[in-house]
Amino acid sequence: QQQVKQSPQSLIVQKGGISIINCAYENTAFDYFPWYQQFPGKGPALLIAIRPDVSEKKEGRFTISFNKSAKQFSLHIMDSQPGDSATYFCAAINSGGSNYKLTFGKGTLLTVNP
Amino acid sequence: NAGVTQTPKFQVLKTGQSMTLQCAQDMNHNSMYWYRQDPGMGLRLIYYSASEGTTDKGEVPNGYNVSRLNKREFSLRLESAAPSQTSVYFCASSLVGSSGNTIYFGEGSWLTVV
Numbered sequence: 001q002q003q004v005k006q007s008p009q010s011l012i013v014q015k016g017g018i019s020i021i022n023c024a025y026e027n028t029a030f031d032y033f034p035w036y037q038q039f040p041g042k043g044p045a046l047l048i049a050i051r052p053d054v055s056e057k058k059e060g061r062f063t064i065s066f067n068k069s070a071k072q073f074s075l076h077i078m079d080s081q082p083g084d085s086a087t088y089f090c091a092a093i094n095s096g097g098s099n100y101k102l103t104f105g106k107g108t109l110l111t112v113n114p
Numbered sequence: 115n116a117g118v119t120q121t122p123k124f125q126v127l128k129t130g131q132s133m134t135l136q137c138a139q140d141m142n143h144n145s146m147y148w149y150r151q152d153p154g155m156g157l158r159l160i161y162y163s164a165s166e167g168t169t170d171k172g173e174v175p176n177g178y179n180v181s182r183l184n185k186r187e188f189s190l191r192l193e194s195a196a197p198s199q200t201s202v203y204f205c206a207s208s209l210v211g212s213s214g215n216t217i218y219f220g221e222g223s224w225l226t227v228v
Contacts, residue, residue: 034216042222044157105156
């Protein structure tokens with residue numbers, strides 16, 4: 001039972017284009033939704049995160065859009081660059097819960113061609 | 115600033131051998147985690163420790179044991195390695211109660227069981 005579904009599995013974008021990765025969740029108790037970026041040979045690192053009291057959060061070229069009623073959230077990378085090529089994971093957590101565990105999507109491998 | 119440090123980085127084991135993956139964090143975090151990452155499977159939680167002295171099973175605990183040695187250190191032991199345990203293992207830590215429950219990952223340990 002996968003609680004966070006992520007798509008697409010892989011994505012190829014031209015330099016300067018927009019990369020869009022989508023996630024959907026089932027547990028309405030989730031209240032914190034981070035995105036992690038992972039470069040080859042490295043551990044995942046927090047990229048950007050959102051709480052459901054806002055519909056959008058932007059940090060530089062990275063934007064999270066959140067639709068609470070649809071239980072969906074997405075990552076948009078504007079003006080995608082070759083240096084953005086990495087694996088991206090969405091995640092969710094019930095921050096008020098007792099188990100302190102993030103639930104991850106299965107990841108999206110993004111390739112930005114020069 | 116070391117963050118989360120894992121050792122060893124690479125290890126080859128024979129089926130049936132045992133080994134321990136070591137992890138230490140220097141951020142005074144209370145929670146620590148062990149994940150495994152396999153192609154197409156994303157990050158799956160093996161065990162976690164919400165605080166010093168406590169450990170709990172995650173999504174895929176079979177074949178593993180853990181020890182929370184102190185607040186800084188959390189080790190993962192494979193008692194009798196199997197080829198199915200060939201994977202990349204990530205240790206992580208977080209400060210529960212902080213805004214957002216950001217989880218910080220180590221750089222990974224590549225384990226091959228032959």
